[in-house]
Amino acid sequence: MTNQTPAGELPADRYAVIGHPVEHSQSPFIHAEFARETGQHLVYERLLAPLDAFAATVRTFIEHGARGANVTVPFKLEAHALADRLTARAQAAGAVNTLVFDAQGITGDNTDGVGLVRDIEGPLGVSLAGRRVLLLGAGGASRGAMLPLIEAKPAVLFVANRTAARADELVARFADAAGRHEVRLAGGGWERVPAGFDLVINATAGSLQGDVPPLPEGAFAEGSLAYDMMYGARPTVFMTHALSAGAARAADGLGMLVEQAAEAFAVWRGVRPSTDAVRAALRARLNAKA
Numbered sequence: 001m002t003n004q005t006p007a008g009e010l011p012a013d014r015y016a017v018i019g020h021p022v023e024h025s026q027s028p029f030i031h032a033e034f035a036r037e038t039g040q041h042l043v044y045e046r047l048l049a050p051l052d053a054f055a056a057t058v059r060t061f062i063e064h065g066a067r068g069a070n071v072t073v074p075f076k077l078e079a080h081a082l083a084d085r086l087t088a089r090a091q092a093a094g095a096v097n098t099l100v101f102d103a104q105g106i107t108g109d110n111t112d113g114v115g116l117v118r119d120i121e122g123p124l125g126v127s128l129a130g131r132r133v134l135l136l137g138a139g140g141a142s143r144g145a146m147l148p149l150i151e152a153k154p155a156v157l158f159v160a161n162r163t164a165a166r167a168d169e170l171v172a173r174f175a176d177a178a179g180r181h182e183v184r185l186a187g188g189g190w191e192r193v194p195a196g197f198d199l200v201i202n203a204t205a206g207s208l209q210g211d212v213p214p215l216p217e218g219a220f221a222e223g224s225l226a227y228d229m230m231y232g233a234r235p236t237v238f239m240t241h242a243l244s245a246g247a248a249r250a251a252d253g254l255g256m257l258v259e260q261a262a263e264a265f266a267v268w269r270g271v272r273p274s275t276d277a278v279r280a281a282l283r284a285r286l287n288a289k290a
């Protein structure tokens with residue numbers, strides 16, 4: 001971990017995305033673009049941590065002057081355990097995707113859920129207040145999305161999952177927050193999903209195998225948006241299915257990726273980058289690789 005600096009220049013602040021695997025990560029591209037646009041002097045690398053040495057990798061990175069890191073699969077729970085302090089949204093998510101290193105130690109944050117809500121309410125133009133929202137899946141991504149979704153005050157948030165007990169757990173965990181924000185929160189297995197949602201978010205890992213959750217007739221209300229957290233060069237199977245089942249529009253999770261990165265950048269640097277150009281550039285890169 002060396003950092004070359006031309007004589008007379010201050011060394012750049014160091015950041016990285018830490019994962020296993022990590023070579024596919026688009027984060028170095030995104031943060032380099034943000035740094036260029038905002039004039040921030042930083043370098044952002046990829047760090048492949050051995051599966052049994054996440055904490056050691058983070059500590060070595062800190063010893064080499066790092067200021068922060070993003071954390072990706074499979075280390076988000078270990079990052080949660082490693083942090084000396086957690087933000088409220090990292091506590092609620094039970095997982096950490098953003099680390100801040102400073103004199104106080106290691107702070108764990110989670111920007112995934114905020115990134116999701118920003119993408120939906122910003123570029124996609126859907127205000128969540130008063131809407132009926134269906135969240136499919138009850139894994140780490142769903143849990144991270146729960147508090148930001150509830151804080152956006154939809155009328156209804158229904159969590160459905162293949163393993164019904166995990167959906168029930170999420171509902172129980174967030175019942176108080178839902179009550180405070182006057183959100184009707186319910187959940188269960190696929191068979192309990194009612195009809196008529198304005199927004200259906202797929203946070204299952206099913207798209208990877210081409211699996212689409214079985215939704216009832218009429219799950220997609222008129223004018224509804226289908227959102228798949230997964231993304232790729234082509235529409236995901238969930239997006240294609242949703243459009244044929246009555247959704248008016250479908251979007252993938254590329255915007256969420258960019259928005260969660262922008263939030264992490266703002267946490268680290270105190271300046272919020274704009275995301276439109278980076279989203280377009282990333283889409284073009286994906287399409288070029290297809």
Ligand SMILES: NC(=O)c1ccc[n+]([C@@H]2O[C@H](COP(=O)([O-])OP(=O)(O)OC[C@H]3O[C@@H](n4cnc5c(N)ncnc54)[C@H](OP(=O)(O)O)[C@@H]3O)[C@@H](O)[C@H]2O)c1
Nearest residue numbers: 137138139140141162163203204205206211229253256257
């Ligand atoms: N765009 C972004 O920035 C972003 C950020 C985070 C995550 N994601 C995406 O979100 C997805 C979920 O990630 P995660 O971290 O939550 O994963 P996870 O913790 O492993 O949870 C996986 C979830 O998917 C369900 N599932 C898995 N295979 C399924 C299948 N064949 N049919 C139906 N349900 C299935 C699981 O149900 P059971 O409980 O029944 O096993 C569980 O609810 C992934 O595709 C990931 O790439 C995107």
